[in-house]
Amino acid sequence: MDAKNREWIRLIERKTEHLRSAFIEKGMTGLCKTIQNELDSWKNETINIGVLGEAEAGKSTYINALRNLDADEPGGAPVGNTNMTSKIRSYDHPNNKNVHIWDFPGVGSTNNPKDGYLEKIEFAKFDFFIIMTSKRFSENDIWLAREIKKKRKKFYFVRTQFEDDVENEMEKKENKEIQKKDLESILKQKVYEDCKRNLEEFKCEDNIFVIDSYVKSSYDFEKLETHLIHDAFNISDGKHLAITSCLTVMTLPSLKEKKLVLEKRIPKIALRAAFALRVKDTDIMILKEEMEFYKQQFNLNERSLRRDAEVSNIMERLSKIEESVQHIEKESNEMEELNEIDKLMPFLPVINIRKTYKASKTLLQKALERIYEKAVDVNLTMMEGLTHD
Template sequence: MEGPNDSCPKELAGVEGDLKNNDTAAAAAKIEQYLKEQNSIPLNIAITGESGSGKSTFINAFRGICDEEEGAAPTSVTETTSKVTPYLHPNYPNVTLWDLPGIDTTKFPAKKYLKIVEFEKFDDFIIISDPRFRENDVKLAQEIQRMKKKFYFVRSKIDNDINGAHRKTDFSEERTLTKIREDCVQRLRELGIESPQVFLVSSFDLQMYDFSLLQETLERELPSNKRDTLLFVMPNISPEIINKKKTALQSKIKYYPLGSAAGAAVPVPGLSVAVDVALLAGAVAHFGHAFGVDIPSLRRLSARTDGSHTDLCAVIISPLAASEISKEFLMRVFTQLGCTAALIVAEEASQWIPIVGIPVAMGLSFTTTSKLLNLILNQLAEDAQSVFERALGLKKSH
């Protein structure tokens, strides 16, 4: 856990001074604004590649949406992506995946193509190709590079390759994947890409093969202010990604108690603290969205499995997962959890105050609220892990 000496983000530079001057309202306003902005940083990822390579299927899998569901990108063996279409992430509308037609479909040269799709607005390009990278993909990559944008190659439909190779007597998944990867890299090098980044992906099985590597690479190469934005929209493909989300969410918890606008805080029954329920409801809803344990995310996940919504929810322990987060409901849960939190608070009250100069009177409220949010976060993270395991057991066969 971060301690008192952590430096504040630059957006919060004036908060310390506000608190020292006892101007908690000014501090709260700055923090509230900062938290709001954190959840609305735009991220635009372009998905391109030749017709039938699996662009739309990849977009749906990334967004956790079934190919047949309303709002899904249409997918088919016949040509379907004919114009630039934005698909907003269902939980975070600031994140958009753009379904772009392939160069071959549009018949534009790479330079003109990028101009028409307005390349400036994209943070990254993912070029999807099956079963081998074609010259058009490479021309596009070279042009993207010239425009100083990042691109990543995805070799799609790896499940087909593995199923095909399985029939051989000396089958080794590891060897098959290494061979496909090396062939792709070699071909791209021959076509003039110096150090191509190639990821082997099956959109039917994102938890397999290189999707997590793609996620890590995208995250690492994004500007630092966009990394958490990407992390929170990532599908839960592994226990590690859920843990990563938890750590990122945890690092922001310390700001919520201080973000309570003056006059907006109300006492929690049975506890000697007041909280800004609306602000905290926003935090809890954000946790649920990032972990995919809110009602709509669980519905979408069950549609992608062979189980029902009830099957998935059977493993959930937090009252705040799979629930409507109203202010009244949150207050009831806070009161119940508060009894547990209050016991721990007594030990920790003086020990962990993150922003220097915090008035002592705020300390107790601060620690209690942080503790409550941490308890909720831990429970929701645990639920996300159980739901992830359950969903794996209920996986649809393609």
């Protein structure tokens, strides 16, 4: 048995003993509360993401895009205000107030010299750093990357405003006959190669991202989010779930990532529902709340569907999409496992707890699969709308 598997076994043994102790010390109520506290622990995780770069690098626009907000919405980061660049600003994620994205002033100016800069931004508390530029990474950017690397913090190089580059090249006479998609590919490769040469000392080929925050469905915006999710997993389970619940780009890889994270919750939710059987109808309520949570996580709630339909230019199809989502809810309420649980009587022998646990796991797995498949369908519909824009 390898070291990784041994560590997993030790972890499971510790969690099992923890639940057993909760039951012995505080009874059924204490056990249910312990399970719920573990399920909700990710909500208390604090994540700090620092966005670094010089003025006009597109930091504010990226921060808004990461939070699925416009600059003129409540909580939106002001865009195009160079005076704001001289201040440190923190923006909470609307889906989780414990996830903070920070906009930092550029380093190396009279107001923000290198000496003392890291202390000024409270460098040590950050989980991730995103170093942005709309042109070429400067000496100051490279200095920051060196300092971050010394502290063994995760950081990413992000080249922004790429759509502007494409549009500018499209207007040139020599490019009139080139298809936009082909030109995008050519320019993107050029940017990658330039960044690799510029950042050669970091050996960071897999850590360079080309994005345009106004066109999140194109280029590397989703790829960057996926890296954030994967790297959060290496910090802790809580941070992994916290950041996965926040990121909103519903591309196929990110949908799959969310599904894998949500699947990890199923055994604990089923266990909590099984013990809640002793309070009539509480088990059903717990399961329905979890299914609603799945729907929210996949952006299948009313607000998210409307916003995505507007962006994708498919508002005329919104009512049909909403109707199909409601059909999923109806199917979930009619599932055989839910009916089976509903028939079980509270205060009966342990066999009913076992039956509820087994039926709850099956129910949640099926419901998650259906909601995931619907999210994939909606995603493809949105992408079709963008393609035919």
